[in-house]
Amino acid sequence: MLDENGFKKKTYAELIEEMEAKAREGFGETINLSPRSFLGILIRLYAWFLAIVWQVIEKVYNNSFPGTAEGVSLDRAVRFKGISRNLEEYAYGKVKIRGTPGATIETGFIVGTKNNIYFETTEDAVLDEIGEAIVEIYAEEKGTQGNVAAGEITEILYPDPEVVFEVINLEPTAGGTDRETDTALYTRYQSYPPNKGSSDLEGIQAELLEVPGVRDAIVSQNTSMVEKDGIPPKSIAPFVFGGTDLDVAKAIFGRKSGGIQSFGSTVVEVLDSKNIKHYIGFTRPEIIQIYVRVALTKKANFPSDGIEIVRSQILNYIGGESESGTEYPGLGLKQNVIINQIVWSIIELNIVDDVTVELSTDGVTYASGNITVLDGKVAKTSFDKVVVS
Known part of the structure; x- marks a missing residue:
C-alpha cells in the first residue's frame, strides 16, 4: 500500500491471509481453506501471481527515487540534479618512436603492450635527425585497461624493421575509465551540489x-x-x-x-x-524505428480493449505516437530496447498467461532479442508499428 509513510508491498503470506479472510466473509467461517482444498489451492495460486505484481509495483516505485533506483531509472533520476553517469573513456598518452631518420610515421600507427592492449597514433610524425619522435596516442578500446605504466608499450603491431626500430612510452597513459556503477553514481549524486x-x-x-x-x-x-x-x-x-x-x-x-x-x-x-x-x-539523434510483433496467450479476464492496453504499454516503454495522437516519451538517447522489459510491462497487467515478443528495425526481419542503440541514436516506434495478436 502507499500512504504518508511510503510504499509497502504485500507479501505472499499477507495476500493469502487477506484472501482467506475474504473467503470466510463470503462463504462462512466453516469453509475449508486448507492448502489441499480446492479453494485453498486457488487462493495460493492467485496469491503467488499477485505477489509478483506487487514486486513489480515496488520496483517501479523504488525506481522513482535516486536512493533506490537502478540502471536506466537511476540515470534519469540523477539528471534532475544535472548529473549523468560517467561512461567509458579512452586512455591517452605519448610514445617515443625510434627509427630511420626522416621517416614518416602515419596517423593510425598501432603500438601496444605485451598483453595485447593497443594504441593508435593520432597524428603524422616525422622522425628527426637522430631518428626519434614523440607522438600522441589513444587507446583503441575504452576502459581502465588502457591506463598502463611507463615502459609497458613496447610492441609494434605491424613492424617494418627498416623504418621503426623501437617504441616505448616514457610516462604512464591515463584517462581511461570504465562505466560508472549504480553505487558510485548514487554516491556522487549525494555529494554533488545543484x-x-x-x-x-x-x-x-x-x-x-x-x-x-x-x-x-x-x-x-x-x-x-x-x-x-x-x-x-x-x-x-x-x-x-x-x-x-x-x-x-x-x-x-x-x-x-x-x-x-x-x-x-x-x-x-x-x-x-x-x-x-x-x-x-x-x-x-538518428531515430531508429522499432517494429514490435506480440503474440498473447490471453486470460479469461482479458478485456475487450486489451489489445490497445498492451499496445499502450509498449508505446510507453519505447516511446512514440499513439493512434489518438498522444506522444509517449519512452527511451532516451543511447538506451537499448530490452525485450524482457516489454514482456514484464505486459505480464504486470495480469490479463495474459504468456507473451512472445519479437523486434525488428525494418519491419521485415524479426528476432526475439534486444536491439542495441549506439551513440547519437534513439529508439522510437508508433501505434502502426506495434502488432498485437
Missing part, C-alpha cells in the same frame, strides 16, 4: 533538460588538440532529443564556456546582449 550556473558538461546537460520539449540530452567533449571520435579539438558536442532548435541553441550558448566551440550537424545563429552573432552547433 549545477545551476556551471558551464561543465553536467551543467550544460542540466540546462538542456529544462528546455521545453527536450526529452534527453548528452554532451560529449574533446579536450585534446586533435580530432577524436569525430569531435574537433577543444570542443563540446551536444546530442539533444526534442525541443526547438533555437531554444536548444540558446540554452547551450548560455552555459558553455567562452572560446569553446559547440559542434554538431545542426547550426543555429544566436545573438548575444551586444547583438553579436554566434553559431551554436548540436546534433539531433
Whole structure:
C-alpha cells in the first residue's frame, strides 16, 4: 500500500491471509481453506501471481527515487540534479618512436603492450635527425585497461624493421575509465551540489533538460588538440532529443564556456546582449524505428480493449505516437530496447498467461532479442508499428 509513510508491498503470506479472510466473509467461517482444498489451492495460486505484481509495483516505485533506483531509472533520476553517469573513456598518452631518420610515421600507427592492449597514433610524425619522435596516442578500446605504466608499450603491431626500430612510452597513459556503477553514481549524486550556473558538461546537460520539449540530452567533449571520435579539438558536442532548435541553441550558448566551440550537424545563429552573432552547433539523434510483433496467450479476464492496453504499454516503454495522437516519451538517447522489459510491462497487467515478443528495425526481419542503440541514436516506434495478436 502507499500512504504518508511510503510504499509497502504485500507479501505472499499477507495476500493469502487477506484472501482467506475474504473467503470466510463470503462463504462462512466453516469453509475449508486448507492448502489441499480446492479453494485453498486457488487462493495460493492467485496469491503467488499477485505477489509478483506487487514486486513489480515496488520496483517501479523504488525506481522513482535516486536512493533506490537502478540502471536506466537511476540515470534519469540523477539528471534532475544535472548529473549523468560517467561512461567509458579512452586512455591517452605519448610514445617515443625510434627509427630511420626522416621517416614518416602515419596517423593510425598501432603500438601496444605485451598483453595485447593497443594504441593508435593520432597524428603524422616525422622522425628527426637522430631518428626519434614523440607522438600522441589513444587507446583503441575504452576502459581502465588502457591506463598502463611507463615502459609497458613496447610492441609494434605491424613492424617494418627498416623504418621503426623501437617504441616505448616514457610516462604512464591515463584517462581511461570504465562505466560508472549504480553505487558510485548514487554516491556522487549525494555529494554533488545543484549545477545551476556551471558551464561543465553536467551543467550544460542540466540546462538542456529544462528546455521545453527536450526529452534527453548528452554532451560529449574533446579536450585534446586533435580530432577524436569525430569531435574537433577543444570542443563540446551536444546530442539533444526534442525541443526547438533555437531554444536548444540558446540554452547551450548560455552555459558553455567562452572560446569553446559547440559542434554538431545542426547550426543555429544566436545573438548575444551586444547583438553579436554566434553559431551554436548540436546534433539531433538518428531515430531508429522499432517494429514490435506480440503474440498473447490471453486470460479469461482479458478485456475487450486489451489489445490497445498492451499496445499502450509498449508505446510507453519505447516511446512514440499513439493512434489518438498522444506522444509517449519512452527511451532516451543511447538506451537499448530490452525485450524482457516489454514482456514484464505486459505480464504486470495480469490479463495474459504468456507473451512472445519479437523486434525488428525494418519491419521485415524479426528476432526475439534486444536491439542495441549506439551513440547519437534513439529508439522510437508508433501505434502502426506495434502488432498485437
